[in-house]
Amino acid sequence: MLFYKILEKAKEDNSLSKEEIIELLDSKDNSIYNAADEIRKKTKGDNIHLRALIEFTNFCHCNCFYCGLRYDNHKIKRYRLKEDDILLSVDNAIKSNYKTIVLQGGEDMFWSKEKICNLIKKIKEYDVALTLSIGERPKDEYKAFKDAGADRFLLRIETTDKTLYRKLHPNMSFENRLRCLKDLKKLGFETGTGCLVGLPNQTIDSLADDILFFKELNADMVGIGPFIPHPNTPLANEKKDNFDLSLRVMAITRLLLPDINIPATTAMETLRENGQIIALQSGANVIMPNFTSPEHKNKYEIYPNKVYSNNCINNISEKIKKIGRNISNSKGYRTDPTKL
Numbered sequence: 001m002l003f004y005k006i007l008e009k010a011k012e013d014n015s016l017s018k019e020e021i022i023e024l025l026d027s028k029d030n031s032i033y034n035a036a037d038e039i040r041k042k043t044k045g046d047n048i049h050l051r052a053l054i055e056f057t058n059f060c061h062c063n064c065f066y067c068g069l070r071y072d073n074h075k076i077k078r079y080r081l082k083e084d085d086i087l088l089s090v091d092n093a094i095k096s097n098y099k100t101i102v103l104q105g106g107e108d109m110f111w112s113k114e115k116i117c118n119l120i121k122k123i124k125e126y127d128v129a130l131t132l133s134i135g136e137r138p139k140d141e142y143k144a145f146k147d148a149g150a151d152r153f154l155l156r157i158e159t160t161d162k163t164l165y166r167k168l169h170p171n172m173s174f175e176n177r178l179r180c181l182k183d184l185k186k187l188g189f190e191t192g193t194g195c196l197v198g199l200p201n202q203t204i205d206s207l208a209d210d211i212l213f214f215k216e217l218n219a220d221m222v223g224i225g226p227f228i229p230h231p232n233t234p235l236a237n238e239k240k241d242n243f244d245l246s247l248r249v250m251a252i253t254r255l256l257l258p259d260i261n262i263p264a265t266t267a268m269e270t271l272r273e274n275g276q277i278i279a280l281q282s283g284a285n286v287i288m289p290n291f292t293s294p295e296h297k298n299k300y301e302i303y304p305n306k307v308y309s310n311n312c313i314n315n316i317s318e319k320i321k322k323i324g325r326n327i328s329n330s331k332g333y334r335t336d337p338t339k340l
Helices: 002-013 018-026 031-044 083-095 113-124 139-148 162-168 174-186 204-217 243-256 266-271 275-280 313-321
Strands: 047-050 052-057 100-105 129-133 152-154 190-197 221-226
Touching: 002 018, 002 031, 002 243, 018 204, 018 243, 031 243, 047 313, 052 083, 083 100, 083 113, 100 113, 113 129, 113 139, 129 190, 139 174, 152 221, 162 174, 174 190, 174 204, 190 204, 190 243, 204 243, 221 243, 221 266, 243 266, 243 275, 266 275, 275 313
Parallel strands: 052 100, 100 129, 129 152, 152 190, 190 221
Antiparallel strands: none
């Protein structure tokens, strides 16, 4: 009975205590997914927003223990796309009727403020929404990106457990990560964050804190990714069966932040057949097909054996119509009623 009382409270108030979140996370009751899907339908409708993902560099100066792009992975073949190649991928996405571009890369300082701003201006000539996912930068650079026309910025916190964060992110600062997210919100970006689920030594308690952090930040986008160990990282031999718990974290996030955008992540599809469809039926409303050029796509290996969705809108539309959903023709902003 307690589970259902908490679930009803979440649906009505979009607010839960940490203890109540833990109760939902610990439960095996699958009605939480129906509740999240109900809230998604009420607040976001049946349209799915597509984001064209372009992974433009796999160079990274960070050494995160879980990531295949880490600086100390010397087995990876590094690449940086040239500006013309990036714009060709943008052009392909536009011709395929995509309304949002997501420019994602490792923390690669070769891409200076000036280079990124120049690229933003050229992409915005296509009349698309633009999301950046390029890591931690000084506030003045974030402001320059916003002034150049970038609409959104994705920077996952990964975990709000400070001890675990510091262990997994050598030579990085949890406090600086928070600073970046707060700067992005203040500058007017639609700000995305998220966490990895299933990290070694991660607890249900800390996952509850992660969800409360998303609520406190009032994040506009939240990406929940199951941890998948990469063979060329210090966490190579850790377990990876985190799909169900990831789905629960995502569903609770939808209940507490009913109107945000939540992607059905590629990692979910990688761990479970039809994982993205399951996520779309459990609170998600975004898919991010990959438009990185074929010769580089497999080199952006954050985790191994990544499954790539077909980026043809007709194929995606066919798949999602079976669950009663449609492809949105809008840019998919969170709150602006003229752009939803």
